[in-house]
Amino acid sequence: MTEAGQVKSSELNTQDYEREPVPQHMRKRWLSMALVWIAIGIDLSAMFLGAELGNGMNLADSLTATMIGSFILGIIGALCAYVGAKTGLSTSMISRFLFGNVGARIVSVVLGIFSLGWFGVQVGFFASNMQTAFLNLWGMDLSLGLLSFIGGMLMMSTAIWGYRSIERLSAWSVPLLVIFIAIAIFTAFHANGTAAIWEPISGSPIPMGTAISLVIGIFIVGTVLSPDIARWARTPMHAITAAFIGFFVGNSFMTVIAIFLSRVMDSDDLTNIFLALGLGLPAIIVLTLAQWTTNTSNLYSASLGFSVVFQRVPKKLITVVAGVLATVLAVAGIYDKFLTFLNIITMFVSPIGGIYTAEFLLVDRKKFTFEGLDRNKNWVVRSLVAWVAATCFAYMTTPAPDGFGWFKLTSVPALDAFIFAFIVQWIVGKIMTKKG
Numbered sequence: 001m002t003e004a005g006q007v008k009s010s011e012l013n014t015q016d017y018e019r020e021p022v023p024q025h026m027r028k029r030w031l032s033m034a035l036v037w038i039a040i041g042i043d044l045s046a047m048f049l050g051a052e053l054g055n056g057m058n059l060a061d062s063l064t065a066t067m068i069g070s071f072i073l074g075i076i077g078a079l080c081a082y083v084g085a086k087t088g089l090s091t092s093m094i095s096r097f098l099f100g101n102v103g104a105r106i107v108s109v110v111l112g113i114f115s116l117g118w119f120g121v122q123v124g125f126f127a128s129n130m131q132t133a134f135l136n137l138w139g140m141d142l143s144l145g146l147l148s149f150i151g152g153m154l155m156m157s158t159a160i161w162g163y164r165s166i167e168r169l170s171a172w173s174v175p176l177l178v179i180f181i182a183i184a185i186f187t188a189f190h191a192n193g194t195a196a197i198w199e200p201i202s203g204s205p206i207p208m209g210t211a212i213s214l215v216i217g218i219f220i221v222g223t224v225l226s227p228d229i230a231r232w233a234r235t236p237m238h239a240i241t242a243a244f245i246g247f248f249v250g251n252s253f254m255t256v257i258a259i260f261l262s263r264v265m266d267s268d269d270l271t272n273i274f275l276a277l278g279l280g281l282p283a284i285i286v287l288t289l290a291q292w293t294t295n296t297s298n299l300y301s302a303s304l305g306f307s308v309v310f311q312r313v314p315k316k317l318i319t320v321v322a323g324v325l326a327t328v329l330a331v332a333g334i335y336d337k338f339l340t341f342l343n344i345i346t347m348f349v350s351p352i353g354g355i356y357t358a359e360f361l362l363v364d365r366k367k368f369t370f371e372g373l374d375r376n377k378n379w380v381v382r383s384l385v386a387w388v389a390a391t392c393f394a395y396m397t398t399p400a401p402d403g404f405g406w407f408k409l410t411s412v413p414a415l416d417a418f419i420f421a422f423i424v425q426w427i428v429g430k431i432m433t434k435k436g
Contacts, residue, residue, distance in 0.1 A: 016162035017231075018307040018315045021088030021370050027234040032167055033242035034249075036229055037077075037222075039170035039293035041250020042177055044125040045218050047270045047290070050258025053214075056206035059197055059263065065208055066255045069215025074248035076418065077223035078240045080353050083360045084227025085239030087368050091227045091301070092308040094356050097368050099387075102378040105309050107352060107387075111225070112305030112322070114345040117334060118221070119155070119298040119326040121342075124335020126151040126291040129271045133287065136272070137280045145331045152327025155292050159299040160319045163232055166296055173289045180282040181257055187277045188264045197263050213412035219251045220414040221345055224353030225301045254290070299323050343402040346414035351390030354421030355383055363429035382428050390421035 017023070053062040087094055092111055096104040127147035134140040158165045226243055233239035258270060265273045274283030303319040310318060334341065360368055394417035399405040409416040 016315055017088075018090060018304050019093065019311065022231050024234075026232070028167070028232045028238075029234055030238040030242040030245075032171065033229055033233060033239070034246045035174050036167055036170045036297070037226075037243065037246020038250035038253065039174050039177075040222060040297050041219065041247065041252075041294075042174070042254045043122065043290050043294035044129060044270075044287070045122070045294075046251065046254035047258045048125075049214055049218055050255035051262040051267070051270055053206065053211055053255070054259035054262035056201060056203075057211060058201060058205075059259070061205075061208060062211065062259050063256065065211035066215055066252050066259070069212045070248045070252035070255075072212075072216055072415070073219055073223055073251050074244040076220065076353065077226050077243040077247035079357045079361070080223055080226040081230035081233070081239040081243035082236050083356055083368075084230030085233040085236040086360070086365075087227070087370070088231045089227065089370065090231060090304040090308075091225050091352070091356075092305040094227055094368070095352065096308070096373055096376055098352075098356050098359055098380060098383045100377045100379040101373070103380060103384055108305040108308040110348055111352070112302045112309070114221070114349055115225075115298050115302035115305065116322055116326040117329060117341055118345060119152075119295055119302065119323075120329030120334040121337075122291055122295040122298065123148050123151045123155065123327060123330035124333070126287065126295070127330065128335065129287050130284070132271045133275065133280070133283055136275050137284075144333075148330040149327055151291065151295075152323060152330055154288075155295040156299055156319065156323030156327070158292070158296045159303065159323065160316050162315070163229070163300070166293075166300060169296065170293055173293050177286060177289055180279075180286050181254075183282060184274060184277060184279055184286075185257065185260060187279065188261055188273075191277065192264050194264070196266060197260065199263070209411040213410070213415075215251065215255065216412045217342065217346055217414050219247065220412075220418070221349045222297075223247060224349050224418075228301050228304055229297075299326065302326070340402055343398055343413070347391050347394040347398065347403075347417060350394065350414040350417040351387050351421035354390065354418040354423075355386055355425045358422040358425035359383070359429060362426045364433055382432055383425065386421055386424040386428065389424060390417045393417060393420045 053065060057065065083094060092104070092108040095107040099107050127144045130147050131142055131144055134142050158169050230239040230243060233242065261270065261273050265276065267273050271283060274286065299319060299322060302322050303315055306318045306322060307315050394413045395403045396406045397403065397409055397416045398413040403413065
């Protein structure tokens with residue numbers, strides 16, 4: 001190979017196409033992307049949610065809530081992924097078609113900040129559980145700050161190198177996670193039998209609507225950001241298939257496993273469940289891989305968002321700076337504000353998915369061309385109004401203290417915001433385009 005050819009090959013291996021469409025010859029098949037989304041879904045949030053459902057509902061109801069919520073996520077994820085595959089662009093780049101070249105920078109900053117905050121929350125999850133594991137296994141009482149720093153740096157390492165690094169991590173981590181989790185299930189059943197699975201719960205049950213809303217709410221922001229991954233799809237059908245399987249299986253897998261483990265072991269503390277089963281080292285591996293595969297995608301989305309804002313700064317540098325800032329948030333204890341942060345992020349981010357899917361599918365898909373971006377307006381007021389209105393609508397349906405809780409639509413504020421934004425963007429967009 002000539003020197004020029006070597007340079008070109010090196011560029012192909014490191015280019016992440018953060019500000020342009022992914023070339024067709026670099027696109028991936030559905031299976032590799034599905035593994036990425038499944039890996040993202042296998043995280044501590046899903047484990048804790050499953051444990052909570054397992055202790056607050058009977059088995060049939062908890063499984064029903066998980067399947068319904070995950071199915072809805074799969075549908076929304078497939079719609080959003082379709083837009084990403086057709087355009088080949090990230091969520092933040094797609095926002096330029098919706099909000100204008102200047103308006104999109106505001107949206108990108110919001111996406112970037114919330115992705116960073118979520119990264120910090122997830123690092124906090126990781127640190128808290130690793131602290132428990134080290135203390136019980138080896139009597140080492142490590143500080144949350146130190147573990148948060150180590151976890152943040154580890155999860156940043158793959159995000160720096162872009163999608164292909166995340167893809168490789170997911171390809172070998174998902175089978176390993178499944179093996180260790182299968183060992184935990186077998187060990188739990190062998191030690192305690194299956195009788196406890198069917199026992200009635202003690203205390204007040206979790207309502208079905210609330211359970212479904214928890215299943216959807218914990219992952220809906222990921223569906224809105226799905227173009228960040230789906231832009232690598234070989235065809236739109238590959239993207240739809242990967243997204244539906246990834247969000248349905250990825251979101252439900254760990255939740256269902258945690259439901260069974262919590263009922264068999266009569267505990268909602270997954271870390272202690274693994275330790276009680278004598279699976280100390282597997283517990284460490286599961287905790288590390290589960291958060292690593294999930295959280296590296298949060299930082300990846302944050303870096304894509306900030307790449308639209310800081311267009312002359314290399315994405316790797318943006319990722320490093322963003323990763324350090326997010327790790328500082330984790331060390332500072334943003335994990336303690338988990339539920340409040342989750343409610344706030346869904347209010348602001350969920351409407352964006354409704355806006356771009358409505359615009360692409362029902363209003364004006366012809367303008368979604370990369371070549372026409374420079375001719376975009378600086379501001380698109382109707383989309384900005386739809387975003388603000390949908391965020392306010394979500395605030396009205398979010399229970400206090402994080403919202404007003406004036407009324408309910410679907411019992412899932414994030415889904416309320418998505419649907420409201422979709423309808424408003426569709427109706428107003430059709431009216432405005434006819435007038436134009």
